[in-house]
Amino acid sequence: MRTDPVRTAMFALPMVLAATLALARDATSERARPMTDPSGTWLTQAGDAKVAVRPCGAAICGKVVWLKQPIDQATGRPQTDDKNPDPSRKARRIIGLQLFLDMLPATATAWSGRVYNADDGRSYASTVTLLDAGRLEVRGCSGPLCGSEIWTRVAR
Numbered sequence: 463m464r465t466d467p468v469r470t471a472m473f474a475l476p477m478v479l480a481a482t483l484a485l486a487r488d489a490t491s492e493r494a495r496p497m498t499d500p501s502g503t504w505l506t507q508a509g510d511a512k513v514a515v516r517p518c519g520a521a522i523c524g525k526v527v528w529l530k531q532p533i534d535q536a537t538g539r540p541q542t543d544d545k546n547p548d549p550s551r552k553a554r555r556i557i558g559l560q561l562f563l564d565m566l567p568a569t570a571t572a573w574s575g576r577v578y579n580a581d582d583g584r585s586y587a588s589t590v591t592l593l594d595a596g597r598l599e600v601r602g603c604s605g606p607l608c609g610s611e612i613w614t615r616v617a618r
Contacts, residue, residue: 514527572589
């Protein structure tokens with residue numbers, strides 16, 4: 463018995479289309495997220511903090527939402543911005559602290575502005591680049607010296 467390839471294709475096409483649509487519908491929101499959107503929660507390279515990145519006006523904002531060690535061992539109280547040179551800011555809690563300052567679009571996948579480093583209480587010229595759906599490069603510079611780390615996307 464011979465099969466007609468055209469007829470076989472006509473019957474198979476609806477099944478292939480249905481399977482393709484089912485797979486597309488089941489795609490997670492992370493995979494469906496445009497590659498130009500850094501929104502989400504990111505784990506720092508050291509794994510000691512999570513930062514929620516969201517649009518805020520034309521810029522993006524990055525706020526600390528989790529700390530591996532939220533309690534200061536020395537005081538038994540929540541971690542604060544105690545390295546900040548401004549005495550009026552030393553009591554600010556790290557959880558809730560805004561790290562990205564004036565981070566405006568530079569390209570479709572990069573933003574430039576300043577990043578605050580609570581480890582030393584200083585802010586640095588910075589670029590944040592979305593490398594792919596799961597990795598964000600945060601680069602800070604002080605004059606000619608620069609450093610960067612790769613953050614990974616996590617569920618909050």
